[in-house]
Amino acid sequence: MRDPILRIEDLHIEFRTSRGVIHALQGVTFDVMPGEIFGVVGETGCGKTITGLSVLRLLPRSARITQGNIRFEGVDLLKISQREMRSIRGGKISIIFQDPSTSMNPLFTIGFQMNKVIREHLKFSREKARERALTMLAATGLPDVERIYDSYPHQLSGGMLQRAMIALALSCEHSLLIADEPTTALDVTIQSQILQLMRELQQKLGVAMILITHNLGVVANMCDRLVVLYAGRVVEIGESRSIFENPQHPYTRGLMSAIPAPGSRGNRLSAIPGNVPIDPGALKGCVFAPRCAFVMPRCLKESPVMFHLSKDHASTCFLAERGDLF
Amino acid sequence: MPNPIIVAKDIVKEFQLPGGWLSRKKHSIRAVDQVSFDVSRGEVFGLVGESGCGKSTLGLMLLRLLDITSGSLFFNSIDLTRLTSAELRQLRRQMQIVFQNPNSSLSPRLKVLDIVAEPLRTHHIAPEKQMREQVLLLLDQVGLGKQHLDRFPHEMSGGQYQRVAIARALALNPSLIVLDEPTSALDVSVQAQIINLLVDLQQKLNLTFIFISHDLNVVQHISDRIGVMYLGKLVEIGKSEEVFMQPLHPYTKALLASIPQPKIGKDKELKTLKGQIPSVANPPSGCRFHTRCPSVISKCKLSEPELIAVSIDRFVACHLVVE
Numbered sequence A: 001m002r003d004p005i006l007r008i009e010d011l012h013i014e015f016r017t018s019r020g021v022i023h024a025l026q027g028v029t030f031d032v033m034p035g036e037i038f039g040v041v042g043e044t045g046c047g048k049t050i051t052g053l054s055v056l057r058l059l060p061r062s063a064r065i066t067q068g069n070i071r072f073e074g075v076d077l078l079k080i081s082q083r084e085m086r087s088i089r090g091g092k093i094s095i096i097f098q099d100p101s102t103s104m105n106p107l108f109t110i111g112f113q114m115n116k117v118i119r120e121h122l123k124f125s126r127e128k129a130r131e132r133a134l135t136m137l138a139a140t141g142l143p144d145v146e147r148i149y150d151s152y153p154h155q156l157s158g159g160m161l162q163r164a165m166i167a168l169a170l171s172c173e174h175s176l177l178i179a180d181e182p183t184t185a186l187d188v189t190i191q192s193q194i195l196q197l198m199r200e201l202q203q204k205l206g207v208a209m210i211l212i213t214h215n216l217g218v219v220a221n222m223c224d225r226l227v228v229l230y231a232g233r234v235v236e237i238g239e240s241r242s243i244f245e246n247p248q249h250p251y252t253r254g255l256m257s258a259i260p261a262p263g264s265r266g267n268r269l270s271a272i273p274g275n276v277p278i279d280p281g282a283l284k285g286c287v288f289a290p291r292c293a294f295v296m297p298r299c300l301k302e303s304p305v306m307f308h309l310s311k312d313h314a315s316t317c318f319l320a321e322r323g324d325l326f
Numbered sequence B: 001m002p003n004p005i006i007v008a009k010d011i012v013k014e015f016q017l018p019g020g021w022l023s024r025k026k027h028s029i030r031a032v033d034q035v036s037f038d039v040s041r042g043e044v045f046g047l048v049g050e051s052g053c054g055k056s057t058l059g060l061m062l063l064r065l066l067d068i069t070s071g072s073l074f075f076n077s078i079d080l081t082r083l084t085s086a087e088l089r090q091l092r093r094q095m096q097i098v099f100q101n102p103n104s105s106l107s108p109r110l111k112v113l114d115i116v117a118e119p120l121r122t123h124h125i126a127p128e129k130q131m132r133e134q135v136l137l138l139l140d141q142v143g144l145g146k147q148h149l150d151r152f153p154h155e156m157s158g159g160q161y162q163r164v165a166i167a168r169a170l171a172l173n174p175s176l177i178v179l180d181e182p183t184s185a186l187d188v189s190v191q192a193q194i195i196n197l198l199v200d201l202q203q204k205l206n207l208t209f210i211f212i213s214h215d216l217n218v219v220q221h222i223s224d225r226i227g228v229m230y231l232g233k234l235v236e237i238g239k240s241e242e243v244f245m246q247p248l249h250p251y252t253k254a255l256l257a258s259i260p261q262p263k264i265g266k267d268k269e270l271k272t273l274k275g276q277i278p279s280v281a282n283p284p285s286g287c288r289f290h291t292r293c294p295s296v297i298s299k300c301k302l303s304e305p306e307l308i309a310v311s312i313d314r315f316v317a318c319h320l321v322v323e
């Protein structure tokens, strides 16, 4: 088996806030293989974004990694210097955010910003960098790329700007791309165009991609493998097909049946009762226990560990271990 | 249509946009352009379409929260375009609206009690002595209780707060509620709770809903009929199941094919449309969808297809379907 390009092991992240410490991540572990699309799924606040940010060491100042490590191409990212980290950020790993306005500077044209990044990382001349930028913009299916190159961010629609972001993120031949909700703000028709495009470019360039989303539909269509997070913990991980066909955690199962499907009219949706806990660190036992339909006395006392159902499918639930969750 | 509660005929909403300082010409956009449809009492009518197609504008017009530029609109056979503001205020008790984000539509400084009591106070429905009791009855209908009465919005989750907004909308015993993306800001697990609640209330109180959403899975789940909008126009209307199982308009087909379903399919290709969404300020000639339509024929660029009945309860605006 090949080595993973990224290995996150037992990652714990805390936030110090005026209301006390929030244990936002509590032992997240997963591998991303070279060239694959790996999904990180879960509902608001489960820790998707901070997981992505921690890889780039871009966490907010109030956050602290208290335990665990992150290895990228064998290098421990938490141990290297700021300078080494900066060069990895520019040259090897890039990130796309949900809101492109956070990554594009409104004061400069798209072309100026792309040109600068490409020159810095690929050591291209200004002219060659411009060519590269135009090629990448065209590869995202944008029409009239010369005009777009000379446009300011506010002159483009949300969908166009998101494409420009993708062009920028992919123009430096990184080996890992982290995409945090890249299509959540877009309409479905534009979303499907952009997802299609990201997959094509990802395959052509062979980059590995971490796709962060709360949309299970997006994951089912895009990802080879995925991890489901709940309240800062991994509840299920493995091959997409296996998880979608045979979810082995009550939370994953709940999520899947909570989404109305074509033809569901007239039936009640199986809602998961209750809400996500504010500080999951305060809970004893399984983090999902307060909302779980299958909860047992044991779940309130003991915290379940990862149980491997097969080579590439694992769940953190006592029932999966007993084989009682068909 | 048996017992229509809403009859809209050719309604138009034009917004004036400030012209550039050099141009003396005013421009305007038609956010809603000659839309006609009926909704019967006790029905759930879904409105879908991409961002900016005019769903919210249409919803606000139905309640006369926005003026109607032209066309006619009847609510329970009363012509809403001809009412005095006093008459309108009386009628508004029967129509309510719930928005996507209660944080921006309800006051963050009021307690739950006062948020829900406000319409009761304005319309002098309940004496102050009975207010807590009245509000509790309403909260009970949406699955909240005594412990929530004195909470502030920031002390509640998104789902709980949306329940408060629904309780408030129910306070005056309305017959029509416009729900504008009521679950779009919620997580799926909580979204399902709210959808179940809405379905229950609608049936129990025989409410009429206009349910606006860009999430087609949600809309088909809750609606009896749906209307599909594209750039200010209704392009297809029909029974929810029929539109979903057998879309007729090329735009509806594309919209349905674009939803990523949470299932591993045989072929993982999403069907995609080409091209950008055009601007309402400058809509394409002929059929507004022709710039992105995969089935376009030469006629489409020249003449605009009308919304035509293809069966007793199905309407489509497309040259191909009518031919």
Ligand SMILES: Nc1ncnc2c1ncn2[C@@H]1O[C@H](COP(=O)(O)OP(=O)(O)OP(=O)(O)O)[C@@H](O)[C@H]1O
Residues within 6 Å of the ligand: A015, A017, A022, A024, A042, A043, A044, A045, A046, A047, A048, A049, A050, A051, A060, A062, A214, A278
């Ligand atoms: N700046 C911050 N200060 C305090 N706590 C924070 C901060 N950012 C995140 N957190 C905590 O970390 C948890 C995870 O946040 P994160 O942004 O990773 O969630 P997410 O899964 O990306 O959610 P969303 O889907 O809403 O983007 C939150 O529940 C919150 O408790």
Ligand SMILES: Nc1ncnc2c1ncn2[C@@H]1O[C@H](COP(=O)(O)OP(=O)(O)OP(=O)(O)O)[C@@H](O)[C@H]1O
Residues within 6 Å of the ligand: B015, B016, B031, B049, B050, B051, B052, B053, B054, B055, B056, B057, B058, B214, B280
């Ligand atoms: N007060 C206003 N003044 C000028 N233009 C407006 C105004 N309100 C809406 N519009 C325009 O009318 C069009 C329709 O807007 P509307 O809010 O109805 O769309 P929508 O379908 O509800 O979109 P979304 O899904 O994003 O909520 C848009 O192009 C919008 O920019």
Ligand code: SF4
Residues within 6 Å of the ligand: B249, B250, B251, B287, B288, B289, B290, B291, B293, B294, B295, B296, B297, B300, B305, B317, B318, B319, B320, B321
């Ligand atoms: S009228 Fe023409 S362009 Fe419009 S949807 Fe039908 S086929 Fe497509």
Ligand SMILES: [Mg+2]
Residues within 6 Å of the ligand: A048, A049, A050, A180
């Ligand atoms: Mg996030």
Ligand SMILES: [Mg+2]
Residues within 6 Å of the ligand: B055, B056, B057, B180
């Ligand atoms: Mg709207």
